[in-house]
Amino acid sequence: MSEYIKVDLFKLAASKLNLKKENIKTTVELLDAGNTVPFIARYRKEMTGSLDEEEIRNIEEKIDYLRRLNERKNDVAAAADKQDKLDEEILNKLKKADTLQEVEDLYRPFKVKKQTKAAKAIEKGLKPLADLIFNQEKNAAEIKALAQEQLDPEKELKNIEDVLSGAEDIIAGEISDDAELRKKLRDFVFKTAKITSEQKNEDEEGKYQDYYEFKESINKIPPHRILALNRGENEDILRVKVEVDDDRAVEMIYNLYEFDNRKSGTFEHLVNGVDYAYKRLIFPSLEREVRNHLTEKAEEKAVNNFSTNLKSLLMQPPLEDQRVLAVDPAFRTGCKLAALAEDGQLLDTGAIYPHPPVNKQGEAAEMVAKLVKKHEIDIIVIGNGTASRETETFIAELIKSGMDVEYTIVSEAGASVYSASKLARKEFPDLDVSIRGAISIGRRIQDPLAELVKIDPKSLGVGMYQHDISQKRLEKALNEVVIDAVNHVGVEINTASAALLTYVAGISSNNAEKIIEHRSQNGEFKERKELLDVYGFGPKTYEQAAGFIRLNSKEDPFAITPIHPESYRAAEKILENINYIAADIRDKEKLNQVREKLNNIDLVKIATDLEIGLPTAKDIVASLKQPGRDPRDSMPAPIFRKDILKIEDIKSGMIFKGKVRNIVDFGAFVDIGLKQDGLLHISEMSQMYVSDPFEIVEIGQNIEVKVLDVDQKRGRISLTLKF
Template identity: 50%
Template sequence: MDAKERLQTIADECNLEFAQVKSAVQLMEEGNTIPFIARYRKEMTKELDEEQLRLIEERNKYLIQLDQRKEEVIRLIDEQGKLSEELRGKIEAAVKLQTVEDLYRPYRPKRKTRASKARERGLAPLAEVMRQSSDKHEVQAEADNFINPEKDVETTEDALQGAMDILAEELADDPEVRKWVRTFHWKHGVLVTEAKDPETQSVYEMYYDYREPAQKMPSHRVLAVNRGEREGILKVRLEVEREEEIYPFLERKLSKRPHRYIEETAEDAYKRLIAPSIEREIRATMTENAETQAIHIFSENLRNLLLQPPIRGKKVLGVDPAYRTGCKLAVVDETGKVLYVGVIYPTPPQSRVEEAKETVRQLIEEHTIDMIAIGNGTASRETESFIAELIQELDHKVYYTIVNEAGASVYSASKLAREEFPDLDAAQRSAVSIARRLQDPLAELVKIEPKAVGVGQYQHDVSQKQLGESLTTVVESAVNHVGVDVNTASVSLLQYVSGVNASVAKNIIKKRESEGRFTDRSQLKDVPRLGAKTYEQCIGFLRVTDGENPLDKTPIHPESYPVVTDLLTQLNCNPEAIGSKELNERLRQVNIQAMAETLDSGEPTLRDIVDALLRPGRDPREELPAPILRSDVLQLEDLKKGMNLKGTVRNVVDFGVFVDIGLKNDGLVHISKMSERFVRHPMDIVGVGDVVDVWVLDVDHQRERVALSMIPISFGE
């Protein structure tokens, strides 16, 4: 298809206007990033959001790849002298790569097969007789004419078997046959799993004798079965219900009047060639769909985790819990600067509780700390009990919260952490990271490889390349959504800004360190390797707080500053009035449509400008619920059925959500207990970091598990 057809196809698939898709693709081809297009080119795309733009990008790449494969297949078949106009038309009309591969299959070079050997022995004409004849006796008589010991056709049976092999391969390579059988298998296929050794204990015991329709199997079960098979615990196969209905179809494809040899050929083709191949395809499709879903879940969870609200203006004591090696402490000031690192031993085996209390008490008083961040790893709950007991003894109010420390150990052992804190050991760096995660989760989490953050399901079982690409996209999206203070941001944070790569990020830091803080966005034009295109892409997402131009702390792009000047003139205000009550009142009364015409501006851009002027310096994360701050600890023994608690969603998976209610292990809310109405997926209800009301359904003291409900229940139930 030509470019216009490709764009129209995307528009139809995505239910968008052709002009929107055309503009989006053109902007991407010109080197614009998706965050930039979504934020600053709304008039051109009619306000397509990032999700729609990424879908357009993905589909455009796929269709280009499809066209390239079509051209290659047509060339390969043509080189064999077997390309008919009908076949060319079918290939060109294909809308899926699978269809193109099915059409190419009969012409794909093969290693020696039973059918190719039969053709070499001159049995192709007999195969055609077998196809055309309606009488098996006629076929047998004809087969006698093909006996030729010199060609290894010793008997009539040899000739007949060779002819059947040829027909079986032709049937198995027929694109229509493969499509029909694939659809039938998908509709009637049942994935069956059993244990290789039923006596072996493993985490896969629920799959030791298990059956589920293939097309209905959720992604987490598909990935679990795959892992069990890979580890040699499970045997997995696809059973097809009503399989007997397949044979008449295959027989009719071979002959209008099937006889015994046609029936045998159809059965052989199906069992030997078609079924195993289609089963592999369906298993691959199930895995691909499951991986896509798992990556989607991980991506959404990561986005919600990255966008957790910061706690600003607080000195924080970070605690990295441990047993034998002691709990590492780190005090950081309001800007994240490290003021103190140390270690205490309040947990077993040392259990030096009073000594630890005295150390923490002195730190709290010396640094006026009112916020403690405790990592949720090993010994977390014992450490929590110690902190909770201590703060009850203090004269002023101090709160603590549990911080998800996933990936902190990965960061603390990384080259980046060693460069940032060369004088600290890995555990001390981890305590600093935990403290900073409470202050600004995004700024700290970008230092960690996204895969190490641990808010997914079966993330190690999916395509690591696809997972990495998807998670990087999520981090980029989150960073640009929030914006970055160019005077405080690290290289890790800056390199995720639209248009900025690692070398440009380092150059920004170097210039800041050598010449002092930036006071104007335009100064970034002087950063080495930050050219005009990069400046255009990144500058709207980089903030200069307390700079010379009050607009520099807003998400308004410098290209729109003249519009702002004209707007303020229309409102009889000057730039110094930004943030004032007087200007805000006038901005709220602006008729966007009329003012856009007056200023010769697009309505979406003007709407964004007004919103930015109303809330200069706003952090979009601050509108989300803050972390739960605690002053006392909850024990498993404290729980009673029906008890109402507040908790923080730590992970969302296909079958429910894990909620931190202040215990050693997170409680599980099964998808069936999330709402009184039908829930298609847990993500439709909550996201990572959400604060939710839950009720205790059941407590398993032996396994230390808690079942929760988001549907209110009473004690009497």
């Protein structure tokens, strides 16, 4: 197909993203060559100008859109050319169009129309008459006489009204197809429209009572209200509409075409055509655009919130060298117990029934004490589901009676999803579903990242309205968050599960299974390059994955760092420069000496001498200074308790140390040790105005909050940071 419009996509993307054209071009070439985002961000900094993962994905998304936009422009140009209607004016309009919607507006006149009223009227030969009315060139009598000449019962033109109605349909169709008019009306609607809702059907739970008589500017309405309106509409409880000043919109049409009610006696036909064009053809499509736009923005915000929360959750620090007794609480079916070693290996299981209707508290206390002593348990971890606080009370009483442990409560969101999954059945084929759930609860505090990657991110309970947004979009965004988190931390290949390995750059689920299989048959990996011995692991996969794989190995000293094998020689040269060797970074005493000397080297000279980029030289040196560093170590640790709080004990003005559990548009939910998390409303986060809660807090953060208000009846606690 002929290319009518040629565009420098990289230059255009650079102007849209405010990035350098050459960096965008190189990044796209790397992506097109099959390189992964984490690999490009970490190991191709010289080529991209040190773009991070988010910037690279923005480039990928923008280039994809611009490619589709340019392809569609050429499709439209070809359609116009086929009809011998392509001219410089249309080409220029296509070149200037910034969005697919604008291109579709320009395509409307060339679109093959089959069943529209206007198309049928044109087939009946009424176009010349419609043009005369549109141009206001004839008076009423002349138009009537011309209409009389068009009478033809075979064409369903039995009277003058049929003829004039057909001409009005043609006028309406031409007005509706006018791209310039649509752009003006679109701008007007998007600047002035309001979204309204009213009750349509019975709302038994009263969930949508705030929206029974609702109206708000589309430019001011917050994202979570849009999603609430959409849900109410989908549940057939609300009737949602877009409202504009119709009179002003219609006046804009008259002004654009310079229709004059004093100019001829045919103005009434123009009124009918304009009215039909606006009310039946133009506004409904603009209303859909507005709703789609609002939903798109709301989904974008919801997905961003979800992603930010998930990242914070995944990046919580592991609990090292601690033995855990995990408790999955329940009433009737009993609390399931799982004792876990420091590395998460299952040591023991059990079940206790301290709550109604069984009430065997004595036996339960005896079993917990026995497991704690037998396995030298350091921490008891309680899931936050049904019977959580009752179980917490039970455990707190045991600690008071002399059991030397602490406890903490963790979110068990997704534990039941994991416990019933194929992965859980494969890991623990002989265990009951509820015991698997307890294991998941315990492991997610020992190594949150390694455990939580086994669960669908949508099931982890961070975010809002997850079922009201595009599942494909949400899944893609959350998957990217997990990928970035896993590769940022790195994966110990000799202990990692297949679920964790699957998120390493370049490694497929099949590759991950083959790694596990190779490990079980040949023993532990001793060098990164042994990955090439894994069936199906080619040079490209190795290139992408190697830098994110970790090994604590004498044979491959750099494998404990993010230094890529392709940079091993450069790393060795840097160490030789200060009279050390690779093995020295594994020796704690020598490592301190290495750090001192590395602090004084000339990075620019090193990069020049070794013919590597300065960003790579900086990364190598940083890795040599802190081999084995876990970036999660800088995150806040869990809060451990020995006693329980009750809502009856809480008074306004009290100050507590709490952990942020979830963040939404209107604030954050904070665990201060009660059955229900307290709400830290966005208005209580700072003395200054806060537009986004994420500016102030993040999931997993430990914060001091003051109790603002206590509603014991509803079990609600309002918190503030303003003290």
